Amino acid sequence: MSTLTELSLSEVTTGLRHGNFSSRELAQAYLERIERLDPTLHTFLTLTPELALVQADQADQLLSDWRKNGGAAPSPLLGIPLAVKDILCVAGVRCTCGSRILENFIPPYNATSVARLRQAGMIILGKTNTDEFAMGSSTENSAYGVTHNPWDLSRVPGGSSGGSAAAVAAGLAPLALGTDTGGSVRQPASLCGVTGLKPTYGRVSRYGLVAFGSSLDVVGVFGHSAADAALVFAQMAGQDTLDATSVELPIPEFQPDASTEPSLHGLRVGVPGEYFITGMQPEVEAAIHQAITILEELGAVIQPVSLPHTQYALPVYYLIAPAEASANLARYDGVRYGPRQPAEVMWDVFRHTRGELFGPEVKRRIMLGTYALSAGYYDAYYGQAQKVRTLIKRDFDQAFTQVNLIATPATPNTAFRIGEHADDPLSMYLEDIFTLPANLAGVPGIAFPVGFDSKGLPIGMQLTAASFQEDLLFRAAHAYQQATDWHTRRPSLNQS
Amino acid sequence: MPNDIIPAMTLTIEQVEHIANLARLELSASEKERMSQQLSAILDYVNRLQSLDTAGIPPTSSVLPPRSVLRLDEPHPGLDLETLLRNAPETEADQFRVPPVLD
16 A cells, blocks of 8 residues: 555545545555655654554544544544654653653653644654754754655755654655744755745744744644645644743635636735855755746746845844753753763752763753853843844844745755764854744745756745735745646655 | 954853853863864854944844733643653652752
8 A cells, every 4th residue: 555655635635535545554554664764764763653553543433434424524634644843742652852861751741733733633653853952954963863865865854853854755754743943844844855834933832842942933844735734734823822922813724726726916026135145056046046937927026125134144043042942951950851860969960961961062052052141241142132133023024015925045055965064063054044034033934845956956945924924825835836846756765 | 332342252161161060061071172162163153243233122032022921820730740750760759859959
């Protein structure tokens, strides 16, 4: 039944409803493909086959009841497998956050995003690899080994949600959850040739998302198309009493089938010159311009727009995110969870547990954040970064008075080689230069494939919209995907 | 002005040790050395923010407009003790057990 993993999501939903195959058969097909390919790719840290089959049987029961008794159509996600980044809690399933400091942590509750998708009947296949505590752009900072890019095994999948992006790209899961603090959904989506959504800050509950940068963190989703991602988004979005920053606002419905002819008439798309920098891969730049031309052919009006403080996003991010991380990660002290390094007095337990079990990038960011918040430096570093964050947000506010969407490359380069940025953290940070600003401004963004470079590596475009206008992202990306077939390309892994 | 208080960045080993102590991180000698070099380079890069005039610009700590998130203070069932203690490295009498705080 391995061909089940090659069907589109809508074909799967239809097949399940008609009883052409069962959710159990679907889950088994994915589990078999994972068993065959994941020893090479290493996208999963924990597999949950028993759990998946129990959940699949429940879905099959609901589907069979519905076929027998009729009634309202079940959720299109009922019985569909899902991979979950190993930084979102699934009750009873180990959650490592890619860190040795949580190597045996079993969360007693579900993240709200996970709970809502379970409510729709999704099946959990397992937990995917991530840079330690989502700090990184390649999964090389995972304590459990790197994930390989399905398009070229010598290259990274991007990060930090690299396991989820690679799992979807390789057909090991039709949909996967990620998190995006500075680009951790959009950058790996771009490097793996899949569609990745970062919702507006506050749109999806962060409850059960292990905190990194609390003013920046968002739960996002990977799929093969904007329409697929929109289904998961609609199910998990919305206010949650367990997250005080989740927002009570209506979620505009995106209906891909509403019109037979996808048209972008009436939409203005801004192209900011600040995102076309010297040093970026020329093939990326060319592909983005080509994709913008297609948006124009679909009816959008293209116009230049300016985001003048773009060059400051990276320094602002690398003060604010580490500052928030240094506070959030104070909880890992070997007292309530995780292994403990023994010592005579408690202070030494803290120091040795943290010193021994955190990896180099996490230590670097804790140090950077602690420094930026320390007495004498707070105003000059953290305080100044928060003010410049205001200027970056104002850039977006101003731009969105002129245009509905902003089109940019998602990354300056296609996937880089494993080890290419080792020992040079700053050069790694620069890979996220186009995705960081949306997190600082809180606005939603989507990345999707718009071509391939001469090495056969996917190129991703990013669209951003004003806060809470995810429906515009879906509309534009869906129209593009109706007009092109980049998103249907798959890496050739079956022989390996 | 911020420019006056931040010279070209070099984070000394002593400063690294001070920050590591604040963060409760035990670092080896080679880690301190590497941290000094890498943090100095990163701080040098982020120092470009100092050139921006931000007089009169309010700081952004959250992108969401401030609003009340108060709710009624009503008791409701939470996780039970056994569940909460299950992940702890050491427990005793329904509590987290730690070594002495004082020498």
